[in-house]
Every structure is written in structure tokens, then in C-alpha cells.
Amino acid sequence: MKKTLKNIPLVYLLILVVFFSCSSDDDTPPVDPDDDNGIEQPEPVSALNLAEYDNGSRVMMQAFYWDVEPRFEWWNTISDKLENWADAGINRIWIPPASKGQSGGYSMGYDPSDYYDFGEYDQHGTVPTRFGTREDLENMISTAHDNNIEVIADMVLNHNSGGGLQYNPYREKDTYTLFDETHGNASGMFNRDYEDFYPNSVSNYDPGSLFYEETNLDHHRERVQNWLWKDENSVAKYYKNVMGFDGWRFDYVLGFEDFVIKDWLEEVGGFAVSELWDGNPSVLRNHIEATGSGVFDFAAFYVMEQAFDRNDDLTGLTNDQVWQTNPDKAVTFTANHDTEKDGNEDNIIAPENKLKAYAFIMTHPGYPTLFYLDYENPEFQDQLNKLISIHNSLATGSVNVIYADNDEYIMQRSGDANNPGLILYINTSENAKRRTITTSWDTTVLMDYSENSNYRPQVSENGEVIIEAPANSYAIWSITE
Template identity: 90%
Template sequence: MKKTLKNIPLVYLLILVIFFSCSSDDDATVDPDDDGGITQPEPVEALNLAEYDNGSRVMMQAFYWDVEPRFEWWNTISDKLGTWSDAGVNRIWIPPASKGQSGGFSMGYDPSDYYDFGEYDQHGTIPTRFGTREDLENLISKAHENDIEVIADIVLNHNSGGGLEYNPYRKRETYTLFDETHGNASGIFNRNYEDFYPNSVNDYDPPSLFYQETNLDHHREHVQNWLWKDENSVAKYYKNVMGFDGWRFDYVLGFEDFVIKDWLEAVGGFSVSELWDGNPNVLRNHIEATGSGVFDFAAFYVMEQAFDRNHDLTGLTNDQVWQTNPEKAVTFTANHDTEKDGNEDNIIAPENKLKAYAFIMTHPGYPNVFYLDYENPEFQDQLNKLIRIHNSLATGSLEVIYADNDEYIMQRSGNAENPGLVLYINTSGNTKRRTITTSWDTRVLIDYSENSNYSPMVEENGEVTIEAPANSYAIWSITK
């Protein structure tokens, strides 16, 4: 029988016992072949992690920037759904699925016709960059057959690809005419300059990084009706006709919080907002105002700084959204934007990527796996192990046992039916060991990430000496 832990409340305690030291702490550095004077037990049997289902799963970002091959992406990821489901993925986030101004080259973030999923001949193509409407419908159907929800990427502020018309509020021609012959071949949600800022009832011209003149005014009744209120609105059509299960709201800095709140009240579903801000309080305020989850950019930058910029793992204890709102924090190590712009402050270095995944897979929050990371043959085996650990042993209250510039040790307490785990990250060039006090007693431990073959015995008082290989990590728990 599977030991199911759904609906068990978690109290996340950050009990920081931090010792500030440098990488020359010789007491922790060991020869990896040295048993440390501890008698190694006879071979032991690992837990069957399939028997410890804590109800948690992970999401897959099922694309990267400028995916190839063009016109075949929906079919490409359809073929992977069974494997992803078996690995422990329960949602996929796909790119904006409707026709953009760039036609067959568009990644969907220049939306023109919200209802053209690859069936109308406009912007130089019938299919979108990702394929035809039939391909998309097949993808969604196959995902549901594999118990995977499909999350639509929704771009709600900036439009692109309309026709020129004279705009009396800007006193010049603007590309604000969207109808059957001007970028909206579906003929649904036709719009003109009155639907964008400024207009006859709203002279406000809000700042926007994208397409200033085609920035939708969400206060306009016509816009609200077609985005989420009417029975044939974008929100209801995507949910009820296309079969999408939830929403990733793009660039939420470009519109007001009430838009997401009203959208979710109209159609519900899982949601996560792209609020690109490393301040955890800004992210928490958005959660409170909208009811939506957020990508935990605070956690992303904490990891980037700890592993890459500052080389100081005490930073992993800094304020992050998952600490207070674990059910609303989508944690991640990379996405299509962080991996394409080349900004060293917006990317976690490849050599530190798996350590970052070990962090998010063992801590509270809802981890998101980036497609290119999962499909990287150097990462995939370890990512599968981390997902399996996340979905089984990563439960219970959290205690940070030790942190310094190159070591970080954390325990999840588990519960009466689940032993929990201990994560040990080591960024130094040497294998390290630490004696810690755990909630276990007289049990043999093994590393379920399989990065270490050391198997120490816990003393009656809970003390045990664990290790982490050089520039790596280990995830410890009990054996049978």
C-alpha cells in the first residue's frame, strides 16, 4: 500500500544554526576513501520510494526560446509525455499557442489573433511555429491521458500585428486595427484604437516595455468581455473548448492585479504569474492581491548569488517566497528567458545547475524543470532521481542544521509514515563530512541521489556523520 501524505499540513521552520567559516575548515574535509574511523555496516537495502508518495509533483516547462523544428513542436513534446508522466511530472507549461505577428517564426509573445491556433492563413503561415490546431488538440488530449495538465501561457497586455488606422488620441496612425483582414482572421475579439491606451474614456498611457501603442486597456468593458467575461472569451474558450487546465500569466508588470483576480474568479485553474522581481515581499503582495501563484524569483536570485556570484551558501537561508507561501511558490533554476539573454546575473551556471535543482527538489514549493535541462543527457538521470526524491521523501518541517560559505545542510522532518531527508550541499573542491544531530536513531543511512556510497550509522542520540562529494551534494535518508 502506498503511504499517502496528501492534505497533511506542513509547518516550515527555518531554524538557522549557522556557523560562519571559510573553505579551509579542515575538520570537515576528508579523503573520500577514508571511513573516518566509523565501521561501515553490511550492505543495506534502500527504501522503495514508490511506497512514499507525499502527493507532490513537478512541472515541466516544455519549450525553450526558438524551438526547433518549426511547425513540429506540439508533436515533438507529445512523444515525451509518457516518459515525463512516469518521471513524476503532473503539469506542462507550453508557450503562447496562438498566432503571433512573426507568423511561423513567432514564439507567441507577440499575440495577434488569440483564437488562431494554426488554422488561418495569416502572417505568412497557417500553422504556428509549433504546429497546427489539430496538433495542439492532440497534445492536450494525450497529456490528459497521461494525467498531465496543460498550462497555457497567456499574454494579456501587449498586442502585435494589427493594421494601420488613424488614432485620434495619438494624433497619428497606429497599428491598432485588428479584424478579419488585419491580423485577426478568426474574426473573434476584433479591436481598434478604443481598446488600447489612451482612449475616449481613459487618457492614461501606462509605461510598457512592449508595443506601447497596442497596450490593452483592461478597464474597457469590451476588453474585459472578450478576455474573461463572455462565454466565448479567451479564458473560457481556452478552458472549455481547447481544454487548457491552467495559466501562466506573462509579464504581469504590464497590467493591474485585478485582471488576474477576475480571470481566476471567472474560470479558475492552476495559475502562476511571471513577476520578474527578486524582492520576496513584492511577490507575496501579488499573491495576496490576485490569488495566483508566482515564480519564486527571490529563490532564483538567492541560488544564483549563493552558487555563482558570492560563493557563499549562507545566502541560501535568505528570504524566499517558498518559506511563507509554499503552495504558491513555483521554484525554478532556469527558463526560456534566463537561458537566452546571456546576462550572467540572470543565469545559474551549468556547473551549479544540479546543485540548484537539489535545493528546489528538497525544499518546499512547486519545482519547475526546464526542458533543455531535462533533455541534457548529462543531467537527465540525476534529475529523475531528484524528482523521485521530491515526490516521496521531501516532506515535513524544515531545519537548516549548518551553513557556511561552501557547505549547506538541511533536514526535512518527515512524519510518522515518512522518514524525511537530509540535504548536504558542498561547493568546495574536497569531499566533506559533518557530524549532525538528526531526528533518526540507530538507522543506517544512504544517499538517495547516489552521489556518495558512504553509509553511516545513526547513534542512539541521533548523531551521525554524513558526507557530500566535492562540488556536489548528497541526500540522506534511512534504509529498511
């Protein structure tokens, strides 16, 4: 049945009138930042000292991008930045696979050959890795620890590359499955041959490597488990006890079974995050349950990409994401070395929306990750430093989405007895927006701690306040002194 105004009770019409009189929409004139909208402005106030509101949360840095330059100097490049990163509020760095790959001085480490060559053996045409020498790496790890920053190793545990040819009776042809002192494994540790890869005398089943299928390690074999995580000189224990790594980023976990990570973590512990490239939050949660590892929250990544770029609809920001149920296991991000290099527009958040996406992950639960190229972008760095400071101080408490439509998203973190929390207001329209909301605060003056707005609204006794967000930007509101 078609509804007309005659069918709507008078009280609902009054509610609609009040609602639309308290909001700014695209068809209204742009908001003048100096316009008090008829509201008497309070006296000047002082911002909170955010250092006094340390909520214990911090931020991780992905300390590389694809094909980093200069070659052979990357560990030194990182070392020079660690003190500033620590001062900004970063407590972990994730570095690329640190051992020698088949591509030698050009390898980004994802073609592992010798797990124990960190830039000290002459093989694959080079002594140092693309990133530098073993001494450079050890100095970088030591500098990180001096600045209370943990170093996360990127572990490629399925596909190997760079071995020598040998006849493989299980494939009835020659395969590059011989790894020894003269064939891609100069360290002489974890030598391996075709029996250590699928298929072999005990395993015919390959769990699903999409590439390097002939050199996909069989993790069911006891000697492979011993060399990877069980023995005292295993990869896991050597990286932790000798090299000083503090945790793990597991690459391409679709290429092996969950028990590998579960057993690894039970053996050596440490921070862990898995690259399970799947936007389905249920799949990601199942991996958390099966392994005990955290996950990169690809569900949140694609929610942001669709909301800001593909669909241009901020209601999508309320869709299911891992951080909503597993905040301590959800590593949130806006970009990484893969999303920024593949050229797929559905796998990248557009540069003009990056800061809005960072504002989202820095104010919501989860463990946010900065991408090196974003942080080193001079157009982003000042604002990112502010977002880190806000995240490490005011981003605490339960989440309440106050309002969401195509171009507005307003969310409040409740804080606690000792922390006021915050309100995030994202606006993707071409006009500045203002909206009346009800908060958990009363009779206080608010300010935007991102410093994108100079507006200073007064909260009423019943918690109502008019907040604003600049055009195509965001504001992060909290109380003042």
C-alpha cells in the same frame, strides 16, 4: 576590546575543539569515499522503496525554450515525450503562447495577434504556428490528459502585435491598432481598434507597459474584459472549455493591474502562476495576496544565483524566499526561456551549478519547475530523474537548516509519522566534506538517495551521525530498510 584566548572560558574552548574535530574544512585532505573515518561500517542495507512514500507533490515541466526547433513540429515533439515525463513524476507542462503571433511561423507567441488562431488560418505568412497546427495542439493536449498531465497556457494579456494601421485620434498619428479579419485577426473573434488600447475615450492612464505601448490593452474597458474572460466565448473560457487547457501562466504581469488576474481566476479558475520578474519577496507576496495566483519565486532564483555563482557563499541560501511563507504559491525554478537566452550572467545559474540548484528546489518546499533543455541534457537527465523521485517521496515536513557557511549547506526536512524525510548536504568546495550533525533519527543506517556518495553512516542513539557530500556536489540522506 580585543579578545584573546585568555578571555574565553574553558568550556567554550572545549566546545570549539569538539566542533572542529567533527567537521571537514578546505584545508584538510580530501575525504576518501571508502574511508570509514575510523567508524565501524554497518552491514549492507536496502534502500527504501520511494514509490511507497508518495507525498502527493509533483513537478512541472517548462516544455519549450526560446526559438524551439524544428519549426511546425513542436506540439508533436512534446507529444512523443509525455508518457516518459509522466512516468518520471511530472504532472504539468507549461507550453508557449499557442496562438498566432505577428512573426507567423517564426513567432514564439509573445507577439499575439489572433488569440483564436491556433494554426488554422492563413495569416502572417503561415497557416501553422511555429509549433504546429491546431490539430497537432489538440492531439498533444489529449495525449497529456491521457497521461494525467495538465497543460498550462501561456497568456499574454497586455501587448498586442500585428494589427493594421489606422488613424488614432488619441495619439494623433497612425497606429497598428486595427485587428479584424483582414488585419491580423482572421478568426474574426475579439476584433479590436484604437478604443481598446491605452489611451482612449475613457482611459488616459497606461499602467506601465515597457514596450508595445501603443497596443497595450485597456483592461478597464468592459468589452475587453468580456472578450478576455467574462463572455462564454471569451479567451479564458474558449481556452479552457474548447481547447482543454487546465491552467494559466500569466506573462509580464508588470504590464497590467492585479485585478485582471483576480477577476480571471474568479471567472474560470485553474492553476495559475504569474511572471512577476522581481527578486523582492515582499513584492511577490503582495501579488499573491492581491490576485490569488501563484508566482515564480524569483527571490529564490536570485538567492541561488548569488549563493552558487556571484557571491560563492552558501549562507545566502537562508535568505528570504517566497516558498518559506507561501509554499503552495511559490513555483521554484533554476532556468527559463528568458534567463537562458539573454546572456546576462546575473540572470543565469552557471551550468556547473545547475544540479546543485535543482537539488535545492527539489528538496525544499514550493512547486519546482524543470527547464526543457536541462532535462533533455544527457549529462543531467539521470540525476534529475532521481531528484524528481526524491521530491515526490521524501521531501516533506518542516525545514530545519542545520548548518551553513561559505561552501556547506545542510538542511533537514522533518517528514511525518509515515515519512522519514531527508537531509540535503551541498558542498561547493574542491574537497569532499564530512560533518557531524544531530538528526531526528536514531539507531538507523543512512544512505544517499542521489547516489552521489556510497558512504553508509550509522546514526547513534542520540541522533548524531557523520554525513558527507562529495566535492562540488551534493548528497541527499535518508534512512534505509
